[in-house]
Amino acid sequence: MKTKIQLVEDDTDFSSAVTMILEKRGYDCYTAESARTGLRMVNEVNPDLILLDIMLEDRSAGFRFIQNIRQQQSYEANSHIPIIILSSIKHGMADKMKNRLGTYLLPVEDFIQKPVKPDMLIDRIQKVIQEKKSALEKIGDCECTFEKNHYGPVRRYHVYDPVTHIDYGEFNYCEKCAMSDQIRGFVVRML
Amino acid sequence: MSEIQTRTKETSGENKILIIDDEKIIRESCQEIFDLNGYQILTAEDGHTGLDLFQKERPDLILLDLKMPDCNGMELIEDINANDPNCMVIIITGYGTIESAVEAMRYGAYDYISKPFTPDELRFVVRRGLEKRKLVLEADKLKVEKQTLRENFVSLVSHELRSPLSAILQNLMVINEGLSAEISPQVRNILDKIDHRMRGLIKLVSDWLDASRMEEGEIIRSMNPIDIQSILLDVIDLLKPLARENHVELKCDIPESYPMIIGNAETLHMCFTNLIHNGIKFNRPDGFVQITLKDENRLNTVTIQDTGIGIPEDKLTMIFEAFFRCSGERRINGSGLGLSIAKKVIDAHSGNITVQSKCGEGTIFTVQLP
Secondary structure (H helix, E strand, C coil): CCCEEEEECCCHHHHHHHHHHHHHCCCEEEEECCHHHHHHHHHHHCCCEEEEECCCCCCCHHHHHHHHHHHHHHCCCCCCCCEEEEECCCHHHHHHHHHHECCCCECCCEEEECCCCHHHHHHHHHHHHHHHHHHHHHHHHCCCCCCCCCCCCEEEEEEEECCCCEEEEEEEEEHHHHHHHHHHCCEEEEC | CHHHHHHHHHHHCCCEEEEECCCHHHHHHHHHHHHCCCCEEEEECCHHHHHHHHHHHCCCEEEEECEECCEEHHHHHHHHHHHCCCCEEEEEECCCCHHHHHHHHHHCCCEEEECCCCHHHHHHHHHHHHHHHHHHHHHHHHHHHHHHHHHHHHHHHHHHHHHHHHHHHHHHHHHHCCCCCCCCHHHHHHHHHHHHHHHHHHHHHHHHHHHHHCCHHHHHHCCEEECHHHHHHHHHHHHHHHHHHCCCEEEEECCCCCCCEEECHHHHHHHHHHHHHHHHHCECCCCEEEEEEEEECCEEEEEEEECECCCCHHHCCCCCCCCCCCCCCCCCCCCCCHHHHHHHHHHHCCCEEEEEEECCCEEEEEEEEC
C-alpha cells in the first residue's frame, strides 16, 4: 500500500512542486491549504506523515495545528503521526526551533528549510517513517504503568525525584512517557 | 472630602506631587494651592521621610526645599535621579541666590523657584515640570513602539519576501531534476543560470534583513565579555572550504590566548565573516588572506590583508555605503551590504575601521576595537 503524505501548506505553487516530487517517488500526496482544513484532513486521510509549513494563515497557526494533533493522539491508540516542519525562516529562529525538536515545546520529528532538494526531502521522510516503524515494534517494551498510549522510540532512562530525593532507578520508557515524567517534575536522564 | 478625592482622580490622572519641606506653612500652602488643580499631593517634613515616600509612591514631580536641617539637598537630588531620572525635581530656594539653584540643576534638578513666591508662580513652574515629564515619558514609549514595529516589519517582510523565492526555487528544482519532463542541455543551462541568480537574490534579502534588524542600540545593550580570538578562528574555519574552492590560502597570526573584550559575539562574527569573505572573493588564484590579531596602542586590532584586485583610491571612502559595489565587479557575487553591515557593527562597538589598498596588489582592512 502506498505511503500517504499529508502536506499542510498555503502556498499552492510550493505545494504543487512538492506534490510532483513525492508522487514521482511513489507516495500518495494530499494537500491542505490551512491549519483548519489540515486538521479535518488528518482524520479523514490518516496519513503516515505530515509535512507542515510552520507559517500558515497567521504566525501561530502552525503551532496550534501541532498542539491540536498531539492532544488528539493522547486519546487514541497508536496514532502518533510523525510531523516534519517546513519553513523559509532563517538562522536565529530556525536554530531555536532545531534545538527544541522532539521536546514537549516542539513535539515534531524534523525541521527542513525551504526550498528543499528533492533527494534530501525523500531521505528525511524515509528516515522519519523508518524511525517510527522501529519505535512501534518496541513499544511493548515501555515500562510505564501510568500512561495508556505510547509513542516514540523506547530508550533507557534513569528517574529521580528532586523533591523527595527518591531514586526510582532505571526504566525502559517510550518518548511520550519520558516527557510526561519530565513535565511532572522528575529528573529523567537518558542513559 | 470625597468630592475632592473624586476630582483628584478625574483631573489629575497620574499627576502626583511630593512636597518635601521642613516648614509646615510651605507644605500646607502648597497643598492648598494645588487642591484646586486636582493634583494628588503628598508631603514630607524631612529628607528621609521624603525619600521613603518617593520610593513608595513614585510621584511625577517633587518640590524640594534645598536648605533643610539634617539633609543634604544635593545628595537627595542625586538619590532621586538615580532612582527615577524622569521624576522632575523643582527646588525651593530661600536665599534668592542663583548659585545654589544652578548647582542643584547640575545635580539633576529640573527647575527652581525662590521664596517668597506667589501661587501663580508656583503653579506655572509645576505645570512646566509636569509637561516636560509627560513629553519624556511619551518619547520613551514611542521609542519602544518604534522598535516593536521595526521588528514586526522585518519578520513580516522576511516571510513575504522569502516565501515566493522558496516557491520559485522549489519549482525550479522540480524542472531541473527532470521530474516533470525531460529537458535538453540548453534548457538545463538556462535553468542553472536562473538558479544561480535566485540564490543570489535570496542571499541579498537575507543580508538586507540582517542589516535592518541590527539596530545600534540593540547591539550595545547585549554586550558581554567575549573571546575575540575564538570568534576569528571560528570564522576562518567556516570559510576554509570557500577559500580552498577559490585557491586562496588563509594565513592567521592569532595569539593562543588573548584577553577578553567587551562586545557582541554574534554581530562581530558576522562582521569578520563579511570582511574575510571579501578578502577571499576579490582575490586572485594562489593568493592569500592574512588575518592578524594584536594589541596595538591599547586597542584590540584585527587586520585582514589580501592579495586581491584592490580598490581604486577614489572609491575608498564609498565602500562602506550600503549596496556600493565597484563598477566592473558585477561578475563577483555579492549583495553590496557586507561592508556596510561590518561598519555598523564596528560603530556600535565604538571601534574604528580603516582601509588601505592598491589596485592589482591588495587591500588591508584594519579594525580597532576598544
